[in-house]
Amino acid sequence: xxxxxxxxxxxxxxxxxxxxxxxxxxxxxxxxxxxxxxxxxxxxxxxxxxxxxxxxxxxxxxxxxxxxxxxxxxxxxxxxxxxxxxxxxxxxxxxxxxxxxxxxxxxxxxxxxxxxxxxxxxxxxxxxxxxxxxxxxxxxxxxxxxxxxxxxxxxxxxxxxxxxxxxxxxxxxxxxxxxxxxxxxxxxxxxxxxxxxxxxxxxxxxxxxxxxxxxxxxxxxxxxxxxxxxxxxxxxxxxxxxxxxxxxxxxxxxxxxxxxxxxxxxxxxxxxxxxxxxxxxxxxxxxxxxxxxxxxxxxxxxxxxxxxxxxxxxxxxxxxxxxxxxxxxxxxxxxxxxxxxxxxxxxxxxxxxxxxxxxxxxxxxxxxxxxxxxxxxxxxxxxxxxxxxxxxxxxxxxxxxxxxxxxxxxxxxxxxxxxxxxxxxxxxxxxxxxxxxxxxxxxxxxxxxxxxxxxxxxxxxxxxxxxxxxx
RNA sequence: GGUCCCAUCGUCUAGAGGCCUAGGACAUAGCCCUCUCAAGGCUAAGACACGGGUUCGAAUCCCGUUGGGACUACCA
Numbered sequence: 001x002x003x004x005x006x007x008x009x010x011x012x013x014x015x016x017x018x019x020x021x022x023x024x025x026x027x028x029x030x031x032x033x034x035x036x037x038x039x040x041x042x043x044x045x046x047x048x049x050x051x052x053x054x055x056x057x058x059x060x061x062x063x064x065x066x067x068x069x070x071x072x073x074x075x076x077x078x079x080x081x082x083x084x085x086x087x088x089x090x091x092x093x094x095x096x097x098x099x100x101x102x103x104x105x106x107x108x109x110x111x112x113x114x115x116x117x118x119x120x121x122x123x124x125x126x127x128x129x130x131x132x133x134x135x136x137x138x139x140x141x142x143x144x145x146x147x148x149x150x151x152x153x154x155x156x157x158x159x160x161x162x163x164x165x166x167x168x169x170x171x172x173x174x175x176x177x178x179x180x181x182x183x184x185x186x187x188x189x190x191x192x193x194x195x196x197x198x199x200x201x202x203x204x205x206x207x208x209x210x211x212x213x214x215x216x217x218x219x220x221x222x223x224x225x226x227x228x229x230x231x232x233x234x235x236x237x238x239x240x241x242x243x244x245x246x247x248x249x250x251x252x253x254x255x256x257x258x259x260x261x262x263x264x265x266x267x268x269x270x271x272x273x274x275x276x277x278x279x280x281x282x283x284x285x286x287x288x289x290x291x292x293x294x295x296x297x298x299x300x301x302x303x304x305x306x307x308x309x310x311x312x313x314x315x316x317x318x319x320x321x322x323x324x325x326x327x328x329x330x331x332x333x334x335x336x337x338x339x340x341x342x343x344x345x346x347x348x349x350x351x352x353x354x355x356x357x358x359x360x361x362x363x364x365x366x367x368x369x370x371x372x373x374x375x376x377x378x379x380x381x382x383x384x385x386x387x388x389x390x391x392x393x394x395x396x397x398x399x400x401x402x403x404x405x406x407x408x409x410x411x412x413x414x415x416x417x418x419x420x421x422x423x424x425x426x427x428x429x430x431x432x433x434x435x436x437x438x439x440x441x442x443x444x445x446x447x448x449x450x451x452x453x454x455x456x457x458x459x460x461x462x463x464x465x466x467x468x469x470x471x
Numbered sequence: 472g473g474u475c476c477c478a479u480c481g482u483c484u485a486g487a488g489g490c491c492u493a494g495g496a497c498a499u500a501g502c503c504c505u506c507u508c509a510a511g512g513c514u515a516a517g518a519c520a521c522g523g524g525u526u527c528g529a530a531u532c533c534c535g536u537u538g539g540g541a542c543u544a545c546c547a
Binding site: 010011012014044045046047049050051100102104107108111114115117118119120121122140141142158161162163164167168169171172173174175176177179181182183185186201202203204205206207227229230232234236237238264267268269271273274275276277293294295296297298299300302303304305306307309313352354355356415419425426427428429430431433434435440441442443444445446447 | 472473474475476477478481482483484485494495496497498505506507508509510511539540541542543544545546547
């Protein structure tokens, strides 16, 4: 391809950036980066009732968080109304569009009639041959679609798709209030921004023939189309709030890493042989539209969770320490980021990261590292803190108190000596200690755990248990 | 209703007519490792929607059926 590759992602700011949108953005980004092309971000906010600046900013923030950087934009369609007006006028002057003064009520009535009669609900073209525009009533502008023939969409993903022009109605391109509509502005913008490849969800496939005619009306170079299959919920219906978290932001808040989401999304509809784990560079290198599947994919949160734990395990503990702080604050485990020694926190995370699937889980298990005092579930206490276990706890406490080198290696020696002297399995001592120190039965290795929690807290927690059980 | 798209394990997918006794991954189960929980390793179970063609040969090509999805706005 010698022509400059230019693609765009065009979200409408009527909600959060959702999983499907993020994947569309990712595929466009991947395509642009692979071919060293240009990635444009365009905000489609022509629906003024539903679009908000808050959503727009959130979408931009999420794109950045995912690492999907763009080269041009963000452009806002509401800033470009003059351009659309100009394009619409050109169509009117060329006789390729016309004013329509049918009322919404009239249109709705005809639509109901058509449904009742089992006919296609198509605009009947009443105003198509109107000689001059009505001056007193507000009129919309409709595009004149061809009535006969066929339109072929040569889609890079779906292949050749043929539409009968008789199915296509004269669509409204400018509303009676003067604002332009979606199917018109996308085309105008894509022409104006010189977009070479349109990669979007296949819910737009049926719009494509209409858009092709608009391109033709402007004698514009036709872009290539690539329609991505949809992402579905577990019940195979369109992914929506009913299926749980669907926004990128929600996953961020649940403690997912951006690279996990990106990797997961990349494998939803695209593949490179059997490979599951990709660095961003690999994705960019390997990405190709040819390897995009045609069928819809069910969103599988379990696999995303697996990828997240994969990336957490392999992340630097220092990085995780920074990322987990908001979660710690949120849970009230720390007051502010000044309350915590990052180096120490990284050491604790080093022990915990292969056990946490999300940053949220990581923060939860960090609680017994940080808290002044911990709670022990009475049931667990009853099972593990038996009188004979208390005896070991006392001995351990004394040994720990007189330990010069408070390291996991030395601590391990204490445990081994203790186990040997009572001819016990390690677990018989380790489990009661674990319960006393963490309040639960699952934790990282006990020696490392004690080392990082430190002498003071360890002794304190052991003492508390011992006191309680003796009295 | 009309138009369009889609169809391999529960899920994501590999598969470009013989390399397929259909491969990998998530999830599930078992085993190993082990101070617990994880992580890791090994193993198991699990799919070509159905029916017709084409072909010496079909998961792969064609047609139909069924099932799912999208669109059908003065929403995007």
